[in-house]
Amino acid sequence: MLKILIPTFMLFPTIWLVPGKWLWTATTAHSLVVASASLSWFKWCSETGWVAPNLYLALDPLSFPLAVLACWLVPLMIIASQNHVAHEPLTRQRTYISLLVSLQVFLILAFSAMDILTFYVMFEATLIPTLIIITRWGSQTERLSAGTYFMFYTLLGSLPLLVALLYLLNDTGTLSMHTLQYIQMTNPDTLGTMLWWVACLLAFLVKMPLYGVHLWLPKAHVEAPVAGSMVLAAVLLKLGGYGMMRMMVVLGPLTKEMAYPFIILALWGIIMTGSICLRQTDLKSLIAYSSVSHMGLVASGILIQTPWGFTGAIILMVAHGLASSALFCLANTSYERTHSRTMLLTRGLQMILPLMAAWWFLANLANLALPPLPNLMGELMIIVSVFNWSSWTILLTGLGTLITASYSLHLFLTTQRGPTPQHFISMDPSHTREHLLMALHLIPLLLLVLKPELMWGWCF
């Protein structure tokens, strides 16, 4: 654990002390080394359920895939932001990268936290750098509104969570995940306990996001700069899923009845947000709504509380993190060239940037859950487990899959195929940096096809 954490902390001196012209090279290299080192977490050599255990930080098969994802994403974010931040004064560039790295620190601590209250503090702490990134480096006036929505939706959910956690602490005497898994919770069937159940999960449902409380996500994703969108889509949403999985341990038998409305809301959300995607005119907005759609499936998988549901949820979280982040990077390459996110104006790109069209194709196939990519595996497992819970859900999930495929194809065909507009006559050719970025997103996704055990979690 420390061999990843200390180099991550040392990224801060790297950022601030490196001379200006080496800033991007040095930080990219350093964070890539940290990311490669974090791959060592894949080697599972523990007899107990946890690896690298101490009182405060440990990893288990649920958290280390997400922690590796968090570490992997930082060099990608730095590579992606290089172009649009490079024109700013040096101190501001350093601040920007520091914010990204501080996000990584909080995320690693969040995923490896052993005490639920530590997890809560880190969960809240990730809000601050993200808010600063969105409101300071976003490109339009609406970013202020986006930041407000982002902050207050999440805080609305997390204050009840704090109260619920303190109550739990009072009740059981500990909040450590080591011990909580062995405590038998006998939750009486009172209104208070039901409210406590909702309070435990509300913050994570808002973060996922669940369909009814998802309004912050399109705003935040669209207004954020590319690194902000990447980290939001790839990792921050997964904090919600991870939190839900951890909290399920203590929520006891109540979940059987209480989860009903939330599962239905999540499944309905898949269809609703999928349909919204078909009508979107803004590229990033479409990808943001597709994130909500996928996370709806994850939320229902977690709430079902079966082994296959959990496994599907983790696989889909990791796969969606990579695929969605890849799509945001592609949208950014298009935005940097044309300065427009409107889909009507950024069409027919295949004629001009054919290699990028290949990446677009791959990322869109990942998004629409093409076999044998892990996106499909996750979705299938969740769909099957939800079907086992109730046969009628196959209507919702089947329709959802259909709509997902149609908007992913619509995205690909609109941006790549079709008549090439006149104003694209000369465009920057694809930079090697952009190809590297896409490769680093999609090659891990392809490798995961070969060994999905790495991210299965402990249920399989």
Add this chain to the structure above:
Amino acid sequence: MVNVIPSEIRFLGTCIFIVDMLCHVEKTAEAMPSSDWTPFEINRSLPPERADIVIVGGGVMGWSIAYWLKQKEKIREGVRVLVVERDPTYSQASTVLSAGGIRQQFSLPENIVLSIASADFMRNINKHLSVLNEDPVDLQFNHSGYLFLASENVAQIMEENYKTQRYVGAKVALLSPTQLKEKFPWINTDGIVLASYGLENEGWFDPWTLLNAFRRKAISMGVYQCFGEVTGFKYTTNSMNTAEGNKLDFQRIKYANVQMPNSLEYQPVECAIVVNAAGAFSGKVAEMMGIGLGLKDTIAGVPLPVEPRKRFVYVVHCPDGPGLETPFLIDYSGVYFRREGLGGNYIAGMSPEEEEPDTSNLEVDHQFFQEKVWPRLAHRVPAFENLKVKSAWAGFYDYNTFDQNGIVGNHPLVNNMFFATGFSGHGLQHSPAVGRAIAELILDGGFQTLDLSAFSFQRIITQEPMLEKNIV
């Protein structure tokens, strides 16, 4: 006992609380996340920070393009269009100072086709530009036709033009002097060998109404309007080498700086496409991008050849003048007139032959009327010998000094600047069709209904003029 509040007082307290809350409803609404209150004073007249397409120039061409762009987006709010116009009073705009004529009698088939398409649009204008719950558009389209008169030397050209016009589909008739005298007895046919009379889709209309119809419809479809002046662009340059090894600098406009009127405040509008529809002042807008400021004999050194040319229009009153059937008459000497209204008023003018009037202001030269226009007018129509000049105004042509025809399409080096200018006096009548063409060029990647690639900027670079043999 002290702690018990009597129920009446509690009720009163609740009432006061509710009333207090109602008074604060506005404050509460402003505090909600969805309101747009900010502690900073926002200048509401500033354009939005980002627009997909910025149209420089709010004349009839600009608003026509804005309307067609919104018409062609297949999904609501598909593109964000911003029209930037620096003069809300339109005091110097060519659109509203125009005589408002529309004719198909050109020599270039492209021009004829544009006029036919535009006339068709204007005849069915309420199918296109009517807004729900608003008054229908009445263009006051007088279908009185154009009458061109030819002398000995130009009769041959007129016959060739006639053949082209009929071939393309314009309804034009050739008249001999006798037929002319029979149809219009008030004409003095001295010196006339041939006349060409437009039978359909020709005449004049009210340019203000057309402009406002386009504007009203476009704004109802969600086009943003800003009163400000585009003073510069922020762009990125991309150098590439041609096959022969010459260096070419491709520029891409990233921001258009819009300056507020009478103020130093400006807003950089981030945009993907800029349409230069600034009319007579398009040359200046093109210069902001450095078009024409490169080395001579390079593409970058070819300027946009559009400059303002002043033309005068005189309103005269003649009680015994030609009647209601008067067409828009254009004499071979260059003088023209048309009926204006039903009270015996006419609009007359002439393109100056030798020296061009000074374009720094819109002052009218009345001497020009006395010395040049009136004699020729009176020669052609004897009744005009006793007329009285009621008023006069001057307007600018967006004169294309190269070949007096429009420039439509994007610039080869400035990737995302489109031109729709340089129509040299026939822009108003072509505006609906050109607007549609530009919208197709931007959204569909190429011309769909009418192919206007003949009007591209290429011809200016390769120095191949498309000369119109019939300029008024």
